[in-house]
Amino acid sequence: MIELFSAPTPNGTKITIMLEEISAEYKISLIDLKNNEQFNSEFIKISPFSKIPVIIDHKNNKSIFESGAILIYLAELFGKYYDNKERLNINQWLMAQMGYVGPMLGQHHQFHYYNPGKSKFGEDRYFEIAKKIYQQLDDRLSVSEYLASKDYSIADIATFPWIARHNWHDIGLNNYKNLKRWYVNISQRKNVLKGYKVMNENNIPPKP
Numbered sequence: 350m351i352e353l354f355s356a357p358t359p360n361g362t363k364i365t366i367m368l369e370e371i372s373a374e375y376k377i378s379l380i381d382l383k384n385n386e387q388f389n390s391e392f393i394k395i396s397p398f399s400k401i402p403v404i405i406d407h408k409n410n411k412s413i414f415e416s417g418a419i420l421i422y423l424a425e426l427f428g429k430y431y432d433n434k435e436r437l438n439i440n441q442w443l444m445a446q447m448g449y450v451g452p453m454l455g456q457h458h459q460f461h462y463y464n465p466g467k468s469k470f471g472e473d474r475y476f477e478i479a480k481k482i483y484q485q486l487d488d489r490l491s492v493s494e495y496l497a498s499k500d501y502s503i504a505d506i507a508t509f510p511w512i513a514r515h516n517w518h519d520i521g522l523n524n525y526k527n528l529k530r531w532y533v534n535i536s537q538r539k540n541v542l543k544g545y546k547v548m549n550e551n552n553i554p555p556k557p
């Protein structure tokens with residue numbers, strides 16, 4: 350059985366989507382970030398940077414932090430969404446999500462959504478970067494059905510919950526035809542919807 354320590358954020362939702370997609374047996378232990386539960390000494394033992402998500406695979410006695418590492422672990426364990434032939438492509442698009450798409454959109458959330466008016470420089474900088482990311486993903490999806498290849502993979506699972514914050518971004522997903530096609534397609538997957546609802550019954554990916 351897999352135990353997921355998480356919260357209903359984009360990085361947390363990546364993992365509930367994956368667990369639903371692979372039909373894993375799992376339970377969720379919610380970490381209340383607003384109450385700083387991520388800084389509890391017991392949690393730091395499994396999460397050295399005090400971040401969700403983390404999983405413990407009780408059957409195999411393994412504890413894993415970092416959402417990209419968790420996705421790779423689960424994909425290898427269940428033999429899904431990490432096709433051997435496409436692994437180099439999947440790794441590139443997954444690492445781009447982990448190192449660029451997520452952190453930059455996360456800064457856009459901080460300056461544009463949570464703290465508007467506090468720093469014009471920060472707001473302008475991350476708004477421009479977020480727009481570039483929409484365009485770059487749209488360009489990629491104009492030549493490929495999914496991010497890494499013609500097949501859905503953990504790179505899509507990692508990226509989707511970030512684009513699902515499009516109503517915070519104020520960029521207009523409808524202006525990016527290929528990104529919108531990809532987004533609508535993934536948001537209709539039964540297990541993606543389950544991955545949203547499992548932490549909060551009212552949670553669904555918003556329509557473009």
Ligand SMILES: N[C@@H](CCC(=O)N[C@@H](CS)C(=O)NCC(=O)O)C(=O)O
Pocket residue numbers: 358359360361382387399400401402414415416417447
């Ligand atoms: N690179 C990490 C980032 C995880 C992360 O930033 N988690 C946020 C929630 S989405 C968190 O735990 N924030 C709590 C904090 O920073 O105190 C991953 O992908 O797992």
